[in-house]
Amino acid sequence: MSVFSHKEFDQHEQVTFFQDPATGLRAIIAVHNTNLGPALGGCRMWAYENDEQALKDVLRLSRGMTYKAAITGLPLGGGKSVIIGDKKTKTPELMRAMGRAVNTFGGKYIVAEDVGTSVDDMNFINSQTPHVVGISHGGQGSGDPSPTTALGVFMGLKAAVRHRLGKNDLQGVRVAVQGLGNVGYNLCRHLHEAGAQLFVTDIAADKMDLAGREFGATAIALNSIYDMDVDVFAPCALGGGINDETLPRLKAKVVAGAANNQLAEARHGDALRQMNILYAPDYVINAGGLISVYYEHLARKEGKAYDREQVLKHVEKIDATSDSIFKRADQDGVSTATAADRIAEQRFKQTATSKAA
Numbered sequence: 001m002s003v004f005s006h007k008e009f010d011q012h013e014q015v016t017f018f019q020d021p022a023t024g025l026r027a028i029i030a031v032h033n034t035n036l037g038p039a040l041g042g043c044r045m046w047a048y049e050n051d052e053q054a055l056k057d058v059l060r061l062s063r064g065m066t067y068k069a070a071i072t073g074l075p076l077g078g079g080k081s082v083i084i085g086d087k088k089t090k091t092p093e094l095m096r097a098m099g100r101a102v103n104t105f106g107g108k109y110i111v112a113e114d115v116g117t118s119v120d121d122m123n124f125i126n127s128q129t130p131h132v133v134g135i136s137h138g139g140q141g142s143g144d145p146s147p148t149t150a151l152g153v154f155m156g157l158k159a160a161v162r163h164r165l166g167k168n169d170l171q172g173v174r175v176a177v178q179g180l181g182n183v184g185y186n187l188c189r190h191l192h193e194a195g196a197q198l199f200v201t202d203i204a205a206d207k208m209d210l211a212g213r214e215f216g217a218t219a220i221a222l223n224s225i226y227d228m229d230v231d232v233f234a235p236c237a238l239g240g241g242i243n244d245e246t247l248p249r250l251k252a253k254v255v256a257g258a259a260n261n262q263l264a265e266a267r268h269g270d271a272l273r274q275m276n277i278l279y280a281p282d283y284v285i286n287a288g289g290l291i292s293v294y295y296e297h298l299a300r301k302e303g304k305a306y307d308r309e310q311v312l313k314h315v316e317k318i319d320a321t322s323d324s325i326f327k328r329a330d331q332d333g334v335s336t337a338t339a340a341d342r343i344a345e346q347r348f349k350q351t352a353t354s355k356a357a
């Protein structure tokens with residue numbers, strides 16, 4: 001397995017592999033870029049089929065965090081970690097071992113929750129290192145970032161509908177939501193309250209039943225979600241959903257969801273543009289959770305209380321940021337993914353130049 005020559009390496013500052021035989025921990029922590037500040041990013045726990053998959057995932061996710069922090073206007077860098085395993089192998093001891101691994105970065109990497117990890121896990125990590133956010137409220141933390149992420153996705157989705165469909169509200173707008181987890185389910189709530197018509201899918205049938213009862217959502221078979229005749233496709237499960245196989249099947253006019261790395265490859269962003277499907281770049285509209293944990297980090301650093309109002313004000317900016325990206329893409333004749341990347345790179349790469357000068 002190569003690292004420096006890996007297709008997704010993209011000038012990472014640091015990639016460290018950890019193993020702890022006593023607890024069974026096998027983890028990778030990747031720090032992509034710290035020009036704007038310490039690298040903050042979640043810890044994903046997933047039963048990767050092999051080490052290569054885990055490495056690829058952590059590199060892609062970590063890079064995405066650099067772009068997310070930059071586009072969101074936060075003084076943070078990008079990093080991420082993955083633990084190879086699942087619910088069956090997760091123990092408090094293993095999470096504490098992960099805490100010790102995070103601590104070796106001395107604050108250059110700050111961990112948060114992600115798919116497969118929870119607020120409880122962050123509390124276990126916190127017993128070994130202060131460099132963790134998203135701990136429980138009782139411990140002065142901001143708790144689960146997912147509802148805030150969902151709110152940001154809702155803002156970005158509305159901005160995309162306005163831009164592409166010329167509609168200022170979501171009344172009667174048909175939305176297909178893939179994944180009813182912590183973010184997807186909360187997003188459904190906002191969409192339902194705004195009058196959208198929901199079509200949902202999840203591996204877990206009980207979540208679809210609940211969404212049916214609570215939001216009047218129609219349950220769709222897992223693989224049929226791509227074929228739905230809807231206005232918006234909202235990927236809220238795992239990444240890579242927009243690919244060569246699924247693209248020709250999409251009928252939606254907007255793609256806007258929470259999942260990280262929705263485009264299997266960068267060229268799929270261009271393909272969406274050619275199909276006149278407006279893509280709200282994932283890292284732009286799913287930044288609500290990052291905003292939430294950033295303000296927790298700041299409050300703890302300054303010894304102040306966590307200010308939820310400040311968080312909500314910042315999350316509201318996702319509407320204007322999305323709008324400016326859509327306009328920049330139209331002006332430059334490029335995909336929205338490219339337009340977002342250009343703005344983010346201008347911010348974090350310029351800082352590197354001024355640092356070096």
Ligand code: NAD
Pocket residue numbers: 114115116145146147149178179180181182183184201202203204207222236237238239258259260286287289290
């Ligand atoms: P989660 O684990 O709570 O939910 C994921 C859901 O997707 C689960 O219900 C799972 O059963 C379902 N799922 C998995 N594969 C599926 C498939 N093929 N088809 C349909 N459903 C499937 O995760 P989450 O916290 O809701 O995050 C969802 C996505 O958003 C992830 O990609 C995550 O990286 C991203 N994200 C989350 C946050 C956050 O604050 N939680 C922030 C930014 C980005």
